[in-house]
Amino acid sequence: MKKLIYRFCTANFIVTVEALPEYNFDFEYWEEKDIKSTKAKLKRGTLQLFCVKASVFHIKRNQELSSDYLGGCLYKNVSDFRDNLGIAQTKYGSYFHDMIKTVISEAKDNLKCH
Secondary structure (H helix, E strand, O other), rough: OEEEEEEEEEEEEEEEEEEEOOOOOOOOOHHHHHHHHHHHHHOOOOOOOEEEEEEEEOOOEEEEEEEEEEEEEEEEEEEEOOOOOHHHHOOOOHHHHHHHHHHHHHHHHHHHOO
């Protein structure tokens, strides 16, 4: 499973956020009843487990400038990860928003070094 959550393009850059398969999810500190319930929802497809990758790609250089990963994402739908719609009103960030800010900042730093 690889699913595009977000994509933004400019003349020189592409910013993407993708859902990728999660292979290392750890239920170690969960209550047994919560583990059973979550696994049942995953099996039924009413809950999805995935890893998220945000990245900035430089088109002309054909090079990924930065990336950030977040594992253990549990949502009803992959698209629910993009929960930034209310940020302007609440002034609070989200994983989605923070990851985009991080990769853009790192991409800018990487461009300064080259």
